[in-house]
Amino acid sequence: MKVQELDVCMIRLDLENYRTYHNASEPDALRMMVQVQGKKIVELAEDIIENGLSPIETIAVVPEKDGFHTVIEGNRRITVLKLLENPSLAGDTSVEKAFSRLKPEFLKNPIRKISCAVFSDRETIMKWADRKHGTGLGGASLDRWGYVSNARRSADLGDYNRWIAALDYLREQGDPIENAELEIDRLQIGALITRIFGSEYLSKGLGVTIKSNGEVSFENGDDAAGRKLLKQMILDLIARKPTTDEYRYKEDWVRFFKEFDSLSVKKGASTSQNPSAETSTTDTNPSGARSGEGGGTSTDNDGGTTGPSGPKQSNDDGKGKRRPARRRSDRTKLVPKGRRYSLHILNDRINDLYHELLELDVSEKKSGVPNVGAIMIRVFLDLALTHYLSELDVPLDTRSQSRRGASSWKDIGVSLPSKLNAALKDLDPNNSNKTLKPARQACNKDFHHSIDVLHERVHDLDATSPTHKEVIEVWDRYHPLFDQIFEKLTNAGK
Known part of the structure; x- marks a missing residue:
């Protein structure tokens, strides 16, 4: 690692940033950051104009072959500096108006060259990024990763949340659900979908097996039918905007899955699956927090x-x-x-x-x-x-x-x-x-x-x-x- 002064215009945003998920281009990544952060990105801009960039929070980058650098740690700050120079990058949004208002003040003392820690590879930076994202103190300071971001990071480390694995599988098969993670994050239903997809009825009732390493398979071997089933379930959950009260118990999760019995990919699938076939549930928590109870019984x-859901009543x-x-x-x-x-x-x-x-x-x-x-x-x-x-x-x-x-x-x-x-x-x-x-x-x-x-x-x-x-x-x-x-x-x- 070395410290180097770089022009902001020669630094690109990370297209695989955990806050903004997968993006095809830098403009897409910037717009997604604006959409995800909202007023927090404005608060950060106001703080940078007033106090400058934090001297104890170094921006970390990796060099590219064409002379540019990609920022791995510090995407919010680079986004702010780019928007303060050119607010129109935010599109016709309230954020653009806010940055247009802030730009004259920024130009009194513009920041166009910054000190960066230049690393040879992404994973070395991520080792330190993992230790940094442990607190959330509002838009002007460290902003802790949310549930979806942490689940995505866990997947990168080889420990997949089932619905994250399903989204990756659909993307790899050329049938992605656009902005699925953004919507799940916005609705704050990541933990709830984790519980629902943790149900054994997914495999026992519908024939879908999703392993912790991200491997997805279908009992009858019909990949096209399996993709259709996974996509429909995830889209349906997002459209419903579910609440914890609606899907609190095992029987609620099973009832949801049974709505898709007609799309089952089990061998010799029947539309009259028995919910009592589920004997236990798995509650996958990317954070590793303890759950308050034991296993199936x-x-x-x-x-x-x-039973796994408590006294039968x-x-x-x-x-x-x-x-x-x-x-x-x-x-x-x-x-x-x-x-x-x-x-x-x-x-x-x-x-x-x-x-x-x-x-x-x-x-x-x-x-x-x-x-x-x-x-x-x-x-x-x-x-x-x-x-x-x-x-x-x-x-x-x-x-x-x-x-x-x-x-x-x-x-x-x-x-x-x-x-x-x-x-x-x-x-x-x-x-x-x-x-x-x-x-x-x-x-x-x-x-x-x-x-x-x-x-x-x-x-x-x-x-x-x-x-x-x-x-x-x-x-x-x-x-x-x-x-x-x-x-x-x-x-x-x-």
């Missing part, structure tokens, strides 16, 4: 066995509508186990705490600690909300800023009700999500799971000890909130 908190409300399955309130452990209840948490500290709470006995037995359980619910709620609001850049409420002098959600002066209200407003701005109703009730002191009661468990020496059932019910009332908080964080790769 698990043991519940009271020693009874459940009817999910019909009598009117043909699905309702969330009830968690067993007679369990002994604070947190329910089973695939349908597990939280996927990427933050190491919160994930460690969650797995300790999975084993916390809050029963009336001598070994039970319901008081500890009640206090830990308060702690877990605060940590989850703080992490969510900070990582997703939710604006700090004015009351916390003006009355408490806070500057971030992590400041001690920010109250728990303020955090809860801000998170609920971000998750459910129209108050239409019924599963979050218990969380909204938590700001009313009349409810036994209210924040006031949680505070009493921690601070009031005269507070009564909670019963086993009370502690269980309080966790269960907050569980839908936790589920949606960590689902959104996982989709954002945070």
